[in-house]
Amino acid sequence: MGNSEEVTAGAAKPEEGAAKKKAALKFVLMVGVMSLFADLTYEGSRSIVGPYLGLLGASAFVISVVTGFGEFLGYALRLLSGRSADNTGLYWPIAIGGYVLQMTVVPLLALAGSWQTAAVLVILERVGKATRNPPRDAMLSHAAKQMGYGWGFGVHEALDQLGALIGPLALALILALKHNDYKLAFASLAIPAVIMLALLGVARLIYPRPQDLEPATSQITAEGLPRVFWIYLGGAALAGAGFADYPLIAYHLQASSTVKSALVPVFYAVAMAVSGLGSLAFGRIFDRSGIVVLVPLTVVSAAYAPLAFLGGFWVALVGVAIWGLGMGVQESIMTAAVAPMVSRDRRSSAYGLFTGVYGIAWFLGSVAIGTLYEVSFAALVAFSIVAELAAVPFILVVRARTQPPSPGPHPAPA
16 A cells, blocks of 8 residues: 555656646746737837827937837836845736736827827836836746746747737738828727736736746755856847837838838838747747857847848848847847746846846947937948847857756756
């Protein structure tokens, strides 16, 4: 009888592990569907907000600064939300507060009567995203560990970008049928926003403690984040500084008559499609090969600037597609690579710090790119390429200090 009980007890462990993997996959898919509707809402908005601000009287410099400052707050404030989530354990309440703010202000753009009012709403949308992302990413990482960080974040990003594909296409259709009625386009985004908030409530009820999806380990929390994390952060900051925000690209495509107004969101949809597919494919490769996959992807991403800002219709389309690939890489694989570098109880803080510094660099880069846009396209392109390629040595140093991740639990950085 004793032996039979031991066998039964031993057999329960694999069954428990299989159940956790199944629950982890369901959680990743649930959060992914939430992100689909969230992205349908705010990425649909972002695909046309550049021309909309221009229509309300904003210049290219103002558009670049407003969107860049929005990105700055959208990342810098994650320092606070990430640390708050780790210190209080209120991952869901903080995430929910951010989602509610973000989903509320986007449809209100339909009521904006000036570019100043629209600018405030654009910035508040980024504040909402800043509030909800670190706790959401920390919760997602607990589930992703069961299936491989790259694949888990890649699946989420693919669903995320599916929404970012549908949103711009839907708004492009509205603008085409309703003769560039931007107010109607923004008002229509209230529908996916309400659906997203309903799904958020369901997810909170079904998965009250996503951290339970990741088994506790003997990993000891260090006093500070490991050195390899800071090196990696430097490379990510350079990559972010070299990336123009899409509203400026959209403004350029329309102002230069490279693309008709109704097709600007279609270009963005193409970028989001490439981003989602790239996240899936390269997420798998990341789990098998490690962080070194970011080296060729960063080099390829640097080509977006000359193609998008200097090319004609088809060349610019390729440039926007490469821009989408780069954004997908930075939002999924770069994010996934943070999780194995830090202990689970510091993960939200690490994500807040990582994305906060990344966003500050993106803001400074956006200001530089917006300034150079008014001076010289060639200088703009040179700045972007140099910043992107400067990130490669940092990635190589991180690669030398870490072991390639496996599809399951990842070894700790050296």
